[in-house]
Amino acid sequence: MEAIILQILNGLDKGSAYALIALGLTLIFGTLGVVNFAHGALFMLGAFVAVTMQRVLTLGFVPEGATGTSAGGFSFGTARETPYVEHWFGPEVGGTIIDWAVPISILVAIPVMALIGVAMERGLIRFFYKRPHADQILVTFGLAIVLQEIIKHYYGANPIPTPAPDVFVGSFDFGQVLGFDPYTIMYPYWRLVYFGFAAVVIGGVFAFLQFTTFGMVVRAGMADRETVGLLGIDIDKRFVVMFALAAIVAGMAGVMYTPILSPNYHMGMDFLVLSFVVVVVGGMGSLPGAVAAGFLLGILQSFASMTEVIELIPGINQVVIYLVAIIVLLTRPRGLMGRKGVMEE
Amino acid sequence: MKDRNVSRRGILKVGAATGVTLATPTIFTGAVWADAHTGFTNAPGPDVVTLGFNVPQTGAYADEGADELRAFELAVEHLNGEGDGGMLNTFSEQNLDGSGILGRRVEFVTGDTQTSSDAARSSARSMIERDGAIMISGGSSSGVAIAVQGLCQDAGVIFMAGLTHSNDTTGKDRRANGFRHFFNTEMSGRALAPILSEQFGNDRKAYHLTADYTWGWSQEGSMRTYTEALGWETVNTVLTPVGAxxxxxxxxPVANSGADVLVLNHYGGDMVNSLTQAVQFGLRDLTVNGKDFAIVVPLYSELMAQGAGTAIAGIPGSQNWDWKLENQLGDRYRGTNAFVESFAAKYNRPPSQAAQTCYAQTILYADAVTRAGSFNPCAVVEALEGLEFDGLGNGPTLYRADDHQCFKDVVVVRGKENPENEFDLVEIVNVTTREDATYAPDHPDFQGGELGTCNPGA
Incomplete structure (x- = not known):
């Protein structure tokens, strides 16, 4: 029983990341009709906003009289630096600010990712609105590789540890709450925070689309772009905003994921393929479909990784997502919640 | 304009005359092998010899590859008489004098393995066929090393393996043209077992998570053999996809499996992620079966330790070499300080174990050619087989003729609890002597393949 609860928790967690990325993908696809293979790169860029923020906060100076960095009897270059924030606010407050680098990065990631999103849309993607999907896939895939290589050039290829604030280090004992023995169902605090965060972001995006005039226009545009245009509404302007919004969602998902997975330059690609499967299973252009499929596939993937399941069907952990995709597409060709007419013209 | 008639016959004549002139100096020098200076792949001209360094420049092991390249560049500098000479000054075989290899200036070309066997083979092939590389070295994955070793055997060039830790490289997939300086999973098992016994006792239950490829299987097998010999019980072994x-x-599932030790047979990014997450899940803080839960990472690397951050504190593992060896354990590891000083002067950082093995391999190759008096791969094989040497940082070392594997001390390390800076991440716990790390050539885990005979190629 505890094994099942644990795998559901794992699945919810993994599903949160899938759902957040797939949500952005679907938003862009539904509004702009663009298949954006660079969306995973936006997730990765978000993670590197956190890495950059961590570096900016630990930027420092070499105190007077400090000797060079030495270890094991050798000297390697410059001396240990004192971070400016510790110098300005004192070691305690400064230390706390550095410790909270990841949550602080969320605030920075919003404008940065919006800017990147707008630049990407205005600078490149808008020229591909009327081109075939194959062209869009090629150009966005190329863009993803370029972004990856830029990040690798500046940050290297190794994962960079980006820890959560100290208060979130450690695990919550679910077992005791649910009446099991202590230490049977332990779950890291940060992963619970991530799940909560994903729920808030997803809820926020839905509320924005549902309850604002802007959202109503966008939804109308998703349903029938031509008619909305005929009504004299400049739908393109709104779509730029939607692209920026999708970039922000992906970026924030990336920032918050850094304590779970030390970021490296190809983490976006790792998530992208799975997120596309999520979108297809959920139904192209369906936002609730993307979210539901994200959680569903996350949970299925976790269960497929259980030893008992692997013993029964070897290799299932590697293929379960694609297997489900095949079954869903065979039985419901438009995905779980797909609408008629999307990508079918 | 005057018409110049260049006939085919004329070109052939000039070509033949040039060939004879170029070959003349070596025909009258060297010992037995010098007679055979032609008749092998990529025989170098009189001025320059080209080495091919095949390292991951992109992909998950790119940082490791970058460190290997730094070491290769340094080795080439030293061979050409530039810089402070590094380990050339401490190497027991004093045949290299900074005048290149056999009087030829050393140049090098690089390839990108991308940590993929196919990409590695094609970059190695390009370096051999297009750039005329006479020797290929480098690499940071056993899958890649085995693939490139096979290619070099067929092409008739020498392969001096970089970081490859699977038993198979010098076991079932060994080749006469291939040589490995790095240690292997069998040696890691032998080195770690006594330390694990001392630190965690003999009544333990282990749970293995294993990277699903040649190195992971090899590492799990060796760790199981040696921990079960201590009396440990293996509760479960789970294969995980590479790059999960x-x-x-x-x-x-580990916490509720009854296991009190988690063995992470992972390397690179997988190790960084699995270890960090294991600590996040609170495994290190558990008490199971009345014992503190323990995590073991059989193969350590400084670059991985940087990625894992504070999660490595107190976690034991094994290394081929560590840059602190000579300062901490004395003159037996002569060469270490010379290398670290040289490396730190050029790059402002200590070298990784991958860098040390690549530097040593380049020097060992150059020395073998010099002693043989020829670049002929068969001459090099003969010169390296059974070579007993010292002064390259690992203590007394043997290049065993039976399998082309180096036998030397193995370093057991532990993640430092309170590292003072980014370089000071692991501490040396113990060293397993070469005698204790050595296994018989007929060890069952290394069977299933033959060295065969050396292939000089063309």
């Missing part, structure tokens, strides 16, 4: 990223689904 999120290991939560594999880690959560």
């Amino acid at each position: 990223g999120d290991f939560s689904a594999y880690l959560t």
Whole structure:
């Protein structure tokens, strides 16, 4: 029983990341009709906003009289630096600010990712609105590789540890709450925070689309772009905003994921393929479909990784997502919640 | 304009005359092998010899590859008489004098393995066929090393393996043209077992998470053999896909499995993620079967330790070499300080174990050619087989003729609890002597393949 609860928790967690990325993908696809293979790169860029923020906060100076960095009897270059924030606010407050680098990065990631999103849309993607999907896939895939290589050039290829604030280090004992023995169902605090965060972001995006005039226009545009245009509404302007919004969602998902997975330059690609499967299973252009499929596939993937399941069907952990995709597409060709007419013209 | 008639016959004549002139100096020098200076792949001209360094420049092991390249560049500098000479001054075989290799200036070309066997083979082939590389070295994955070793055997060039730790490289997939300086999973098992016994006792239950490829299987096999010999019970072994990223689904069952030790047979990014996540899931803080839960990472690397951050504190593992060896354990590891000083002067950082093995391999190759008096791969094989040497940082070392594997001390390390800076991440716990790390050539885990005979190629 505890094994099942644990795998559901794992699945919810993994599903949160899938759902957040797939949500952005679907938003862009539904509004702009663009298949954006660079969306995973936006997730990765978000993670590197956190890495950059961590570096900016630990930027420092070499105190007077400090000797060079030495270890094991050798000297390697410059001396240990004192971070400016510790110098300005004192070691305690400064230390706390550095410790909270990841949550602080969320605030920075919003404008940065919006800017990147707008630049990407205005600078490149808008020229591909009327081109075939194959062209869009090629150009966005190329863009993803370029972004990856830029990040690798500046940050290297190794994962960079980006820890959560100290208060979130450690695990919550679910077992005791649910009446099991202590230490049977332990779950890291940060992963619970991530799940909560994903729920808030997803809820926020839905509320924005549902309850604002802007959202109503966008939804109308998703349903029938031509008619909305005929009504004299400049739908393109709104779509730029939607692209920026999708970039922000992906970026924030990336920032918050850094304590779970030390970021490296190809983490976006790792998530992208799975997120596309999520979108297809959920139904192209369906936002609730993307979210539901994200959680569903996350949970299925976790269960497929259980030893008992692997013993029964070897290799299932590697293929379960694609297997489900095949079954869903065979039985419901438009995905779980797909609408008629999307990508079918 | 005057018409110049260049006939085919004329070109052939000039070509033949040039060939004879170029070959003349070596025909009258060297010992037995010098007679055979032609008749092998990529025989170098009189001025320059080209080496091919095949390292991951992109992909998950790119940082490791970058460190290997730094070491290769340094080795080439030293061979050409530039810089402070590094380990050339401490190497027991004093045949290299900074005048290149056999009087030829050393140049090098690089290839990108991308940590993929196919990419590595094609970059190695390009360096051999297009750039005329006479020797290929480098690499940071056993899958890649085995693939490139096979290619070099067929092409008739020498392969001096870089970082490759699977038993198979000098076991079932060994080749006459291939040589490995790095240690292997069998040696890691032998080195770690006594330390694990001392630190955690003999009544333990182990749970293995294993990277699903040649190195992972090899590492799991060796760790099981040696921990079960101590009396440990293996509760479960789970294969994880390479590059899984999120290991939560594999880690959560560990706490309730009855195991009190988690062995992470992972390397590179997988190790960084699985270890960090294992610590996040609170495994290190558990008490199971009345004992503190322990995590073991059989193969350590400084670059991985940087990625894992504070999660490595107190976690034991094994290394081929460590840059602190000579300062901490004395003159037996002569060469270490010379190398570290040289490396730090050029790059402002200590070298990784991958860098040391690549530097040593380049020097060992150059020395073998010099002693043989020829670049002929068969001459090099003969010169390296059974070579007993010292002064390259690992203590007394043997290049065993039976399998082309180096036998030397193995370093057991532990993640430092309170590292003072980014370079000071692991501490040396113990050194397993070469005698204790040595296994018989007929060890069952190394069977299933033959060295065969050396192939000089063309």
